[in-house]
Amino acid sequence: MKRILVFQTAFIGDLVLVSSLIKSVSRSYPGSEVYLACRKGYESIYEGFKFLDGVIPYDKKGVRDFASRLRDMDFDVVFSPHRSHRTSFLLFLSRIPLRVGFDTAGFSFLYNRRVRYERGVHEVERNARLLLSVNREAVVDLAPELFVSQDEVKGVREKFSLNFPFAVIAPGSVWPTKRWIPEYFASTGRYLMERKGLVPVIVGSKADVPVAEEVFRSIPFAVNTAGKTNLRELMALIAGSKIVVTNDSSPVHFASAFNKPVIAVFGPTVKEFGFYPLGKNARVAEIPLYCRPCGIHGGRRCREGHFRCMRDLTPDRVYPLIDDVLSANDFEKKSGIDS
Structure with a gap:
């Protein structure tokens, strides 16, 4: 995989916790480019984060336009912990070949790889299962991490x-x-x-x-x-x-x-x-x-x-x-x- 997207446009806490998934993706696919799509205004959280090649802010408007933008970026796979109907529809329109999301997501049938959302485990572990569903040999790191100088x-x-x-x-x-x-x-x-x-x-x-x-x-x-x-x-x-x-x-x-x-x-x-x-x-x-x-x-x-x-x-x-x-x-x- 040459280019990978992690899609998390939920609230700040969810965005912080997805850092462990980003680290795991980066370490599992060395040499690939890893991007994050997040809610506009929150992108500064990931300044200086060495496991990302770029952050794509989304203001939750213009679903088709944003999907077109993602399509033009030619991603091979997207991992989406976000479970909204809008996200499922947007990523379907993006035509990313492999779209991985939870089975409890709204419009989950629009993902072509659905992962069981298991209750009673920490969010970082749930997120890691998105990656493991694609790569059983993935290098998983469950610890959230951010950078401040x-x-x-x-x-x-x-x-x-x-x-x-x-x-x-x-x-x-x-x-x-x-x-x-x-x-x-x-x-x-x-x-x-x-x-x-x-x-x-x-x-x-x-x-x-x-x-x-x-x-x-x-x-x-x-x-x-x-x-x-x-x-x-x-x-x-x-x-x-x-x-x-x-x-x-x-x-x-x-x-x-x-x-x-x-x-x-x-x-x-x-x-x-x-x-x-x-x-x-x-x-x-x-x-x-x-x-x-x-x-x-x-x-x-x-x-x-x-x-x-x-x-x-x-x-x-x-x-x-x-x-x-x-x-x-x-x-x-x-x-x-x-x-």
Whole structure:
């Protein structure tokens, strides 16, 4: 195969996790050109990523025009973890000879190689099966990975005057029920500062500014960067941090891609969906409840009206996880173990 396309135009977290598939494709077909198609505006995530020959942004408009563009690029195969009807139709129109997608995709019959979408395994493993369906001898690497330069880390430190060790706190989410209580994030920020000597750095998009401000008001010694960073700066903050504490949202996967200690707070969602943090120093904070899970994306409001999955998940349940991952990380560094 001379030219290979990976097609993932879903949200940021999905795009981060597809990095493991891209690495595996590149290593399995040395000498081939590997391209990524992603949602327009997200292409900067893959700047400097050595396993790609190019990124093709798509604004989800003009299906036929974009399909024609892909057809002109003469791809031999496309691997598509994205399961939308639009994607299946677009790739069919692209006339790429081998189109590999999941059997649960909308219009899955338009793929000529369909792979069983298995629940209960991590997304990176599911994605790898797309490649393995074509090449049983493929070199599979399940670890997500992204690139940020030391200059980028230095630049974002200077921008926010971060001349000290810091922890990243990400209190936002598109879905309200996936947001841990702001007061709990604030308590965790104070714990990180007072017990671990780490200044809390609050991150988020412009949409996350209200909840970020609510957390910041309770920990005024924190640094609030929400709404003030682009994607590359957010990545640099996570790459330069000592630990990440976040809801079940994209910072989970950025932390995994930079092999950072991470605590992910899961309320309406569960690990079995396959989007939990990866790495030896990754933990999920959750409590068992009869109503969990209530949906793969959470929701706008608690269906039961009590929101216990988050309210009962108090900060004292998270502190031991922080102690655990930071102690393990310190031990690995002192022992010369590559974490």
